[in-house]
Amino acid sequence: MNVADKVEVLLIEDNMNDAELTIRALKKRNLANNLIHLKDGAQALDFLFGEGESAGRDISVLPKVILLDLKMPRVDGMEVLEKVRADPRTKKIPVVVLTSSKEDPDIKECYRLGANSYIVKPVEFENFQAAVSELGYYWLLINQPPT
Amino acid sequence: MVTFNDAPIRKKLILVTMLTSGAVLMITCSAYFIYEFVTFRQATVQQLSTLARVVATNSTAALAFDSPEDATEILGALKAESHIVEAGIYNKEGALFSFYPADITVLARLPDHHEPGYKIKDSFIIGYEPILEGTRSMGTLFIKSDMKALNQRLQLYGGIALAVITISFFAAYLLSNQLQKLISKPILGLADTARAVSERGDYSLRAKKWSNDELGALTDSFNHMLHQIEVQRKEIKSFNQELEKKILERTFELEAANKEMESFSYTVSHDLRAPLRAVIGFSNMLLEDYENKLEADGIRLIKTIQSNGKKMGQLVDDLLEFSRMGKRELNVVNADLDKVVKEVIQEHYNSNDKLNVDIKVNPIGHVRADASLMYHVFQNLIGNAIKYSSKATQPEVQVGVIKQNGNKIYFIKDNGAGFDMKYYDKLFGVFQRLHRQEEFDGTGVGLAIAHRIVSRHKGRIWAEGVVNAGATFYFTLNDKSFNAQEQ
Numbered sequence: 001m002n003v004a005d006k007v008e009v010l011l012i013e014d015n016m017n018d019a020e021l022t023i024r025a026l027k028k029r030n031l032a033n034n035l036i037h038l039k040d041g042a043q044a045l046d047f048l049f050g051e052g053e054s055a056g057r058d059i060s061v062l063p064k065v066i067l068l069d070l071k072m073p074r075v076d077g078m079e080v081l082e083k084v085r086a087d088p089r090t091k092k093i094p095v096v097v098l099t100s101s102k103e104d105p106d107i108k109e110c111y112r113l114g115a116n117s118y119i120v121k122p123v124e125f126e127n128f129q130a131a132v133s134e135l136g137y138y139w140l141l142i143n144q145p146p147t
Numbered sequence: 148m149v150t151f152n153d154a155p156i157r158k159k160l161i162l163v164t165m166l167t168s169g170a171v172l173m174i175t176c177s178a179y180f181i182y183e184f185v186t187f188r189q190a191t192v193q194q195l196s197t198l199a200r201v202v203a204t205n206s207t208a209a210l211a212f213d214s215p216e217d218a219t220e221i222l223g224a225l226k227a228e229s230h231i232v233e234a235g236i237y238n239k240e241g242a243l244f245s246f247y248p249a250d251i252t253v254l255a256r257l258p259d260h261h262e263p264g265y266k267i268k269d270s271f272i273i274g275y276e277p278i279l280e281g282t283r284s285m286g287t288l289f290i291k292s293d294m295k296a297l298n299q300r301l302q303l304y305g306g307i308a309l310a311v312i313t314i315s316f317f318a319a320y321l322l323s324n325q326l327q328k329l330i331s332k333p334i335l336g337l338a339d340t341a342r343a344v345s346e347r348g349d350y351s352l353r354a355k356k357w358s359n360d361e362l363g364a365l366t367d368s369f370n371h372m373l374h375q376i377e378v379q380r381k382e383i384k385s386f387n388q389e390l391e392k393k394i395l396e397r398t399f400e401l402e403a404a405n406k407e408m409e410s411f412s413y414t415v416s417h418d419l420r421a422p423l424r425a426v427i428g429f430s431n432m433l434l435e436d437y438e439n440k441l442e443a444d445g446i447r448l449i450k451t452i453q454s455n456g457k458k459m460g461q462l463v464d465d466l467l468e469f470s471r472m473g474k475r476e477l478n479v480v481n482a483d484l485d486k487v488v489k490e491v492i493q494e495h496y497n498s499n500d501k502l503n504v505d506i507k508v509n510p511i512g513h514v515r516a517d518a519s520l521m522y523h524v525f526q527n528l529i530g531n532a533i534k535y536s537s538k539a540t541q542p543e544v545q546v547g548v549i550k551q552n553g554n555k556i557y558f559i560k561d562n563g564a565g566f567d568m569k570y571y572d573k574l575f576g577v578f579q580r581l582h583r584q585e586e587f588d589g590t591g592v593g594l595a596i597a598h599r600i601v602s603r604h605k606g607r608i609w610a611e612g613v614v615n616a617g618a619t620f621y622f623t624l625n626d627k628s629f630n631a632q633e634q
Contacts, residue, residue, distance in 0.1 A: 017425035
C-alpha cells in the first residue's frame with residue numbers, strides 16, 4: 001500500500017496485465033511518477049475516503065485523475081464512480097473510464113453518473129499505448145484541474 | 148309479375164292441381180252438356196213430329212169433307228202444346244185451308260219447294276207433315292214450334308254445371324292447398340336447411356327426412372354431403388392448428404437459436420479481448436525491451452505472435468460487430484444513401500492516400516432504413532470492392548441503383564479478382580472466405596454482417612462473380628417479395 005504525499009494518477013484496475021500495459025504507456029511519457037494502482041473498487045474507495053485499509057491517510061491528498069475500470073469484483077467501477085461523485089470532497093476529480101466494454105448501456109450509464117471521459121481499451125498494442133499516453137498527457141498536463 | 152317458373156312450389160302445386168281438375172271438369176261438363184243438347188233436341192223434334200202426325204191424321208176427315216171449321220177445331224187442340232207458334236193445313240192444291248192460332252198470318256200458299264220433314268231454322272222447328280188418307284195425299288200440315296223448351300233446359304243444365312264447377316274448383320283449391328303440403332313440406336324443409344347452413348356456416352345441421360321417395364334420397368345425399376363437409380372442416384381446422392403450433396415452435400426455435408448465437412458471439416468476443424490484449428501487448432513489450440538480446444529467429448517468432456494476435460484481434464472485433472448487428476433495434480429514418488456512400492469513400496481516402504481506384508458513384512437517393520447500419524453495409528461492400536480490385540491494372544469500382552419490378556436494387560461493382568460462382572453458397576457465411584489470406588486480407592465476417600443487416604431490413608443480397616474479371620454485389624431493402632424464410 002503506497003502512502004504518498006502526492007498522487008497524480010489513481011489507477012483502479014483488477015487485471016494485472018492491463019495495469020502493466022497502462023503503467024508502461026504512462027511511464028513512456030513520464031506521467032507515472034505519482035501513480036497509485038489499486039486492484040478493486042473497495043480498496044479504491046477506502047483509499048479516497050481514508051477508510052478501511054487506508055484508514056489514517058491524509059485525504060486532502062487527492063489524485064489529479066482517476067483511471068477507472070468497470071468490471072471489477074466486490075465493488076465495480078460504476079459504484080466507485082457513483083460514490084466519488086456523491087461526496088463533495090471527491091466529486092470534482094476527473095474520472096476517465098477505461099474499460100473493455102463498448103456497450104451503449106454502459107457508456108450511457110457512466111456519463112449519467114458523471115464520468116468525464118469513456119475510453120474503450122484497444123486490443124492492439126500501439127493503439128492502446130497511444131490512447132493511454134494521450135489521455136494521460138491531456139488530463140495531467142493540458143487539462144486544468146479544478147481547484 | 149312473377150313467372151310460373153319462379154313462383155313458389157306451393158303455388159305451383161296448387162295451380163297444377165286446379166288446372167288439372169279444371170280441365171277434367173270442363174271436359175266432363177262439356178261432354179254431358181253436348182250430349183244433353185243433342186238428345187233433347189232430337190227428342191223435341193221427335194215429339195213435334197209425333198204431334199204433327201196425330202193432328203194430320205185427325206185432319207183427313209176435315210179435308211175430305213171440306214170443312215175448314217173442323218180443321219180449325221182440330222188445330223185448336225195444339226193449344227195444349229205451348230211451344231207451337233204456328234200451324235197450318237194446306238189442301239192438296241197447296242192452298243191454305245185452316246190455320247192456328249187465330250190471330251196470326253200464315254203463308255196463303257204452301258211454298259212450292261217444301262220438303263216433308265222437320266228442319267230447324269232460325270231457332271224454330273219447322274215441319275211439313277203430309278196428310279194422308281191411306282196412301283192418298285189430302286194435303287200438308289205445316290207446323291212451327293219454338294225452341295224455348297230446349298233453351299230453358301239447356302240454361303238449367305248450364306246453371307247446374309256452373310255451380311258444380313265453381314264448388315268443385317273451391318273444393319279442389321282447399322284440397323290441393325292441404326295436400327300439396329305432402330310434397331312441398333319436405334322440399335321447403337330441405338331448402339330451409341340449405342339456407343340455414345349457408346347463412347350461418349353451421350355444417351352440423353341436418354335436413355329432416357320425411358319419406359323414402361326421391362326427396363328422401365335427396366335429403367339423404369344432402370345430409371351426407373353436410374356430414375362430409377363437417378368432417379373435412381374439422382380435419383382442416385385441426386391440421387391448421389397443428390401447423391400453427393409447428394410454425395410457432397419453429398419460429399421460437401429459430402429465434403432462440405439466433406439469440407444463442409448472437410449472445411455466444413458477444414460473450415466470446417468480449418471475453419477474448421482482455422487476454423488478447425495481454426498477448427499482443429506483452430509480445431510487443433518483449434520485443435521492445437529485449438530486441439537487442441534476441442537473434443533474428445527469436446525476433447521472427449515474436450513477430451509471428453504479434454501478427455497472429457493482431458489477426459485475432461480483427462476477428463474478435465468482426466465477430467463482436469456481427470453479434471451486435473443482430474441485436475440492435477433498427478432506428479429507421481429517411482436515410483440519405485448518397486451521403487453515406489460519400490462518407491464511406493471519404494474515409495477510405497483518409498486512411499489510404501495512395502488509393503488509386505477509380506470510384507464512380509451514381510446517385511442512389513433516400514431509403515427508409517437505419518442509417519448507421521447502412522453505413523456498415525456500404526463500408527463493407529465498397530471496402531471489399533476496393534480491396535479486391537486493388538491488384539487490377541486499372542481498378543474500377545461502380546456504385547449505383549437499378550429499378551426492377553418496383554424494387555430498387557443497389558449495386559457495387561468492381562473489376563478485380565472476382566470469385567468462383569461454384570462456391571457461391573459460402574459467400575455470405577460467417578468466417579467463410581473464397582480467397583486465401585496471402586492474396587487478400589480479411590476475416591470472412593464482413594459479408595455475413597452485410598447479409599444480416601440487409602435481412603433485418605427485409606431485403607435480399609446476392610452477387611455475381613467471374614474469376615479475375617470482377618464481381619458485382621446487389622442488394623434490396625424493404626423488398627416487396629421478401630420471404631421471411633430467407634432470414
